[in-house]
Amino acid sequence: MDMQVLRSRLDKGQWFSHLPVPLQDSLLAAARVRRLSPGQRLFKRGDPPCGLYAVLEGSVRIGAVSEQGKEALLSLVESPHWFGEICLFDGQPRTHDAFGLGHCVLLHISQTALLTLLDEQPAYWRQLALLMSQKLRLTFINLEQLSLMPTAARLAHRLLMIAEGYGEIDPPRRVLQLPQEQLASMLSLSRQTTNQILKDLQGQGIVNLKYGEIEILDAQRLRMLAII
Amino acid sequence: MDMQVLRSRLDKGQWFSHLPVPLQDSLLAAARVRRLSPGQRLFKRGDPPCGLYAVLEGSVRIGAVSEQGKEALLSLVESPHWFGEICLFDGQPRTHDAFGLGHCVLLHISQTALLTLLDEQPAYWRQLALLMSQKLRLTFINLEQLSLMPTAARLAHRLLMIAEGYGEIDPPRRVLQLPQEQLASMLSLSRQTTNQILKDLQGQGIVNLKYGEIEILDAQRLRMLAII
């Protein structure tokens, strides 16, 4: 992949585009493009740290499977998103499993490359921690909604979050390419319940459902539902 | 409070005791002791950043209230625990409310003092980020258990976590001074359900219930229940 294309794609993300330019350069210099075949595992829970990743094309499933085989899908990370930074700080094992979804292209910066870079420029620790603070905020929101909000509101909220790439994509997408089952496991709901709520939203003309995708027709009303 | 007493108390915590000594010194030099009267609010959601805190005596409730008035209690932070670091990194508003529980004594380092300190020693950003990575890991565990584990296991797990101060207190406490209602709202359960599970545990001789406290009799069996 061309260096120009790569940089322009990463510049779409809030985090990367606001980094000091020298750090951007260093990151790109240390990075290697990596491709995943459909369903290929990048890492699993308990694996040792292996560095930082950015999604360039396709998407990556971040989740975990319980002893009973139930799956909790934390999120689907997509184009200008970075992930894998927690282990950079504490050197502890991975908290989640990561799988490529379809063909996807990643940017990878190895743990050692990052640590040498940070050794030379310790001030950059702050920038990388920024990535973690965003994730912590999102996780808090998630956790709170799970216990406090009614399911329909949680679903509405999540649709909006996905549409705007959890704050990374500025003109929010209107069409979300994701099966209802995946949405369900992100919300810790059954597929059936998820379908029921979506059908209801479709009846109100707020979304439109197609095979494997959800189209947001009325983001305004969706936002109203998400607050309740 | 005496400087010696203060340091010895902070040294009980994993995070502080593993910091480089110069950073420990700088933190202490920049810190001021602050006392909260029972129920006094330290900050609320949406407040601007106000620095970093450590609990010296008593405990602090970190939580949030929904529009419907339901309360989600994130955690009760106790003696050698530090909190409030997220806003240090991103300068965004507080994510939660913080209230003193009973009389409590805190150590406070103001945002500006911290930022000047970090400006002089940017390498310390890494140490502070460590605090955040711990919190992120704990929150992930929380989130996952909420959707994947049966309620009894979640309760058992939480009791153990509280007993060992979420990894900060090494010889775990046997007696937890907390009303069942607070435990309930940490678990997103009703008080009644919580009581029912606790009673069941008491029947098995795993815990002993008293007024306003829970005594852990058999941590081993409790740990077994937490895995299921």
Next chain:
DNA sequence: TTCGCTCTGTCAGGCAGGCGACAATCTCCA
């Protein structure tokens, strides 16, 4: 085109856990 797979739509049944209610018990302070 046809087969197989994935995804959607929708039923009925069951139950875990929420909610309201109320009594009993404990603690603390006046």
Next chain:
DNA sequence: TGGAGATTGTCGCCTGCCTGACAGAGCGAA
């Protein structure tokens, strides 16, 4: 010592969501 407030223990009802099941629809490969 007594009374107020907080906490616990335990009902019963009810709802929201899960489970299982199955039909139909869309999609891609042979």
